[in-house]
Amino acid sequence: MKFDELDSKMRVYETAHDISVLPGIYMVARIDGRGFTKLTKEVHPFEAPFDVRFRDYMIETVKHLMNCGFKVIYGYTESDEISLLFDLNENLFSRKHRKYNSILAGEASAKFSLLLCGLAAFDCRICELPNKQLVIDYFRWRNEDAYRNSLNAHCYWRLRKDNFTQADATKKIEGMSVAEKNELLFSYNINFNDLPVWQKRGIGFYWEMVDKEGFNPKTNQQVISKRRQLKVDMKLPMKDEYSKFISDIIELNNIE
Structure with a gap:
């Protein structure tokens, strides 16, 4: 059998179940750390509940993903997860999942493994969102999840540092209201509202135009030009303000 015939025969088994995102559908990639609980608590112990070094590794990983060939207009990270919103007209690889x-x-x-100097793995899945409102709802969901997880984590690890066992700490905060969890932290002289914003709302990444000073050798003059630059936002808004924030990013990138 000639190579071309063999190639055609076998390639169908590789591509028979290909699924592509239809034109006009928004794509969001959800990327999660695989086995990161063990990785960050046992293999490479990080400070709990939040570690600046781990945060910075995630920031650099998102920045890398937003510069690796895809048209990504917004990135978001909280904990060990990353979400990427693609330009509506992105058509790389025929939009194949x-x-x-x-x-x-x-x-x-x-990228993360290089930063860690150790082995780390992520998985990925594509969310297909048929309209702008669902894109806003998706990122609102992740933003509010970050807040909930942050409150729980601070309560849990404060109790663990107070010699509660894993089971007892989990049981104590189980079923607590948000107000009760805030009161628990306050009993340890911790005001949740005063904690760093990035711990409670995650971190956003988006492109902005900035003035760049240069020199024109033909006119022998200093000139100002516009350059696209990736903004790392560690003070994201919440609730309705965050929804508007996402809506504005979509509109600014002409993917209405």
């Missing part, structure tokens, strides 16, 4: 999933998981794993 398997290409986006494999490339983004591989790029994230490679």
Whole structure:
């Protein structure tokens, strides 16, 4: 059998179940750390509940993903997860799920592993969102999840540092209201509202135009030009303000 015939025969088994995102559908990639609880608590112990070094590794990983060939207009990270919103007109790899999933998981794993100086792995899945409002709702969901997880984590680890066992700490905060969890932290002289914003709301990444000073050798003059720059926002808004924030990013990138 000639190679071309063999190639055609076998390639169908590789591509028979390819799924592509239809035109006009928003794509959000959700990238999660695989086994990061063990990785960050046992293999490479980080400070709990939040570690600046781990935060910075995640920031650098998102920045890498937003510069690795895809048209990403917004990135978001909280804990060990990353969400990326693509330009509505992104058509790289014909919008095939398997290409986006494999490339983004591989790029994230490679970048984070280099920063960690150890092995780390991420998985990826593509969310197909048929309208702008669902995109806003998606990021609102992750933003509010960050707040909930942060409050729980601060309560849990404060109790653990007070010699509560894992089971007892979990049981104590189980079923507590938000107000009760805030009161628990306050009993340890911790005001949750005063904690760093990035711990409670996650971190956003988006492109902005900035003035760049240069020199024109032809006119022998200093000139100002516009350059696109990636903004790392560690003080994201919440609730309705965050929804408007996401809506504005979509509109500014002409993907209405």
